[in-house]
Amino acid sequence: MNYQVGMISLGCSKNQVDAERMLSLLSENGFTICSDPACCDAIIVNTCGFIEDAKRESIESIFEAAQQKKGRLKVLAVTGCLAERYQNEFADEVPEADVILGMGSIGEIAASLRRALEKGERVISFREKSDLPLEGERILANEPYFAYLKVAEGCDNRCAFCAIPDIRGHFRSMPMEKVLEEARRLADRGVVELNVVAQDTTRYGQDLYGKLMLPELLRELCKIEKIRWVRLLYCYPDRITDELIEVIASEPKIVKYIDLPLQHINDRLLRRMNRRGDSSLIRPLLKKLREKIPGVCIRTTLIAGLPGETEEEFEELCDFVREEAFERLGCFAYSTEEGTPAGEMPDQIDPELRRHRADQIMELQMGIAAEIARSLEGQxxxxxxxxxxxxxxxxxxxxxxxxxxxxxxxxxxxxxxxxxxxxxxxxxxxxxxxxxxxxxxxxx
Structure with a gap:
């Protein structure tokens, strides 16, 4: 039977790539992809479980999708990071979910939906995280002229505030020839902009080849004729090498943009976060990027309200934002996450104060961004x-x-x-x- 299936994918671009691979698997196995929830026999909610707000959105989306069971919907499937993170609780606490798949089990999506639809079974599967495929065909969930190119899975950085290593497992690079094959397929389908992503994009290739291979990968991506723009997201400051800077500066297809999540500038807090590098690395790196890549646009993300952050340390962060005048910036209020070292720290800051501090940073950035925008007049x-x-x-x-x-x-x-x-x-x-x-x- 030809079943209609819909997808709701939440969270980051890496999660979106997983959703796109599931859509392709479903299409290959005789399902019809449907965008109207009222017409679906099955709906998949591909969840995010990174921080509290994302978890809340995922839970709300699950229960909203479950309302469709009053109509045609027969099966509700839950996949992604929230399912993986809370696998022990999910089966009991979310009885509305007929299929629950962890990160390593999303390759079973088609067979799982058929079991639920045709046999009335409840399917729950949590394979090893390393079973999550690094490659596969995709049905793009966004406009067809751009795509995210996920070059690695997992993370070994173990930042104190982050649960991603426990959710997605160890860092694994996709072999370069497979990355390039996928990029060429995307280009042949009309993609003109590739956004290169991973949990730690700058580490690409180290596990497979014994050295950082992102510069070489970028050079090869730029040889793909139909690609016009290549953009770098999720780069770690301690792995921004001179070779990588030279490639960004010299390759015309690589847009002069780098996403560099820094999280903070105070050295004590960076140590508490278990971040590699400190202000003595960050400040000279930013200076070098601006000197070596004329017109570079630097995006960063920051965290306000980490446990123990003093007013003085927060003011240091505000001064840093003023001094560096980042072209693009986002600031999150720290989210207390169970199972993380920061979540166990005794000096948690009141959530309202965390949000207030994050809002202050964003107010600062709004003025900076407006000034940068005005400076472009006439160009x-x-x-x-x-x-x-x-x-x-x-x-x-x-x-x-x-x-x-x-x-x-x-x-x-x-x-x-x-x-x-x-x-x-x-x-x-x-x-x-x-x-x-x-x-x-x-x-x-």
């Missing part, structure tokens, strides 16, 4: 058009400074007939908060 940028925005009554797209889903937009007027995925030259005429406003430059 031209290459923009990847994402279509016509009916509400704004103009086109919207992204410049090299903007990663999909997390960064700002460029809103611009154009000659008409522009298609999503088309590159256009835009002259910047102003700014609207974080966003940039401009008009297309018609060349020739």
């Amino acid at each position: 031209t940028l290459e923009v990847l058009c994402e279509g016509y925005d009916e509400e704004a009554r103009c086109y919207a797209g992204r410049s090299y400074m903007d990663a999909p889903d997390i960064d700002t937009k460029v809103y611009f007027t154009g000659r008409g007939g522009l298609k999503p995925g088309q590159f256009v030259t835009v002259e910047i005429t102003g700014a609207d908060g974080y966003d940039i406003v401009g008009e297309e430059v018609v060349l020739g």
Whole structure:
């Protein structure tokens, strides 16, 4: 029987790639992918379990999807990080879930759904995390002109605040030839922008080849003719080598953008976080990136309210944000996560104060981002058009400074007939908060 199945995928881009591989497996096994929950025989909720807000969103999505059982829906499946993290509790506490699969079991999604749909079985499977496949065909869940290219799985960094190593297992790189095969397939399907991701992208290849191989991988990706942009996400500061900087600076297809989660600048807190490197590494690295890569856009993420963070240490973080004037920045309020070293620290800060501190950082960043946007007036940028925005009554797209889903937009007027995925030259005429406003430059 041809069953209709829907997918709700939450959380990060790595989780999205897992969802896209599940969709492809389902399609290969005779299921029809459906975007309307009311028409689905089965719905998969691919959960995130990273921090408290993400867990809450995942639980809400599960219960919202379960409401469809009042109609056509027969089977609700739960996969992803939250299921893996709380596997012992999930079966009892979420009886609405007919299929529960851990990270290592998502390759069983098609067979599991058929057992539940055709035999009425409840299927629960938690294979070894290392059974999660590193490769496979995908059905893109986003617009077809960009894709996330996941080059590794898992993490060994063991940051004190983070549960990801326990959820996703040890770091494993995908062999380079397999990464390049997937990139070529994506390019042949119309993808023009590759966003290279992993839990620790800069560590790519060390486990397989005995050395950091991201620079070599990037050079090979740039040889793929149909790819126009290659973007780097989730890079660790202590693995930003001179070779990597040179590749970013010299390869025209690599956008001058680097996502560099720093978390904090105070040395005591960085040690408490179990982060490699301290301010004596971070500050010179930022200086070097700006010197060696003209026009580089640096994105970072920070954590406010880690246990024991004093007012003075928080002010040091605020001063750091002012001094560095990051082009793109996000700040999270620390989330107490069970099973992590930080979650066991005695000097937990009141959640309201954590949120207040994170909000303060973001208020600072709003002013910095607006100033940076205004400084672009009169310049031209290459923009990847994402279509016509009916509400704004103009086109919207992204410049090299903007990663999909997390960064700002460029809103611009154009000659008409522009298609999503088309590159256009835009002259910047102003700014609207974080966003940039401009008009297309018609060349020739």
